[in-house]
Amino acid sequence: MSFREILGQDTAKQMLQGGLRKNAISHAYIFSGPSGSGQRQMATAFAQSIFCTQNADDACGECLECRKVKHGNHPDLHYVEPEGASLKIDQIRDLQKTLCLSV
Numbered sequence: 001m002s003f004r005e006i007l008g009q010d011t012a013k014q015m016l017q018g019g020l021r022k023n024a025i026s027h028a029y030i031f032s033g034p035s036g037s038g039q040r041q042m043a044t045a046f047a048q049s050i051f052c053t054q055n056a057d058d059a060c061g062e063c064l065e066c067r068k069v070k071h072g073n074h075p076d077l078h079y080v081e082p083e084g085a086s087l088k089i090d091q092i093r094d095l096q097k098t099l100c101l102s103v
Contacts, residue, residue, distance in 0.1 A: 001044040001070070002059040009042060016046050017057040025050065040079070044069065047077050 003013045019025050029046070031039035045059065048069040054060035061070070068074035080087060080095055 001041055001048055002061055003045050003049065004058060006038060006041055006045055009038060012042060016042075017049070020049055020057040043079075044077075047074075051076070 003017060006013065016029075029043070031043040033039045048059035048061075048066055049055070049057065051065040051069060051074065052059045053063045053065055059066050059069070061067075065074065069077060078095060078098065080091055082088075083091065
């Protein structure tokens with residue numbers, strides 16, 4: 001997923017790509033919105049752009065890192081989505097455990 005593939009959301013794309021170009025990425029981002037508004041696609045495009053070894057502000061889609069994200073097996077990319085109406089504490093504990101083991 002690249003920023004080029006996302007329709008709309010121009011302000012968000014410009015902000016994220018600007019951070020990539022300047023190598024000024026914050027320590028955390030929250031992508032939120034109603035279901036179907038594209039937050040997962042935007043988060044994936046951003047993550048793939050960070051991991052990409054070829055381009056400065058968008059994912060090439062071809063390098064090994066981009067292919068790992070595309071196929072859902074990048075070891076450093078983890079999604080946490082609500083189970084029901086909200087995130088559960090056990091989801092966060094599981095993520096913490098996974099992240100501690102991956103260091």
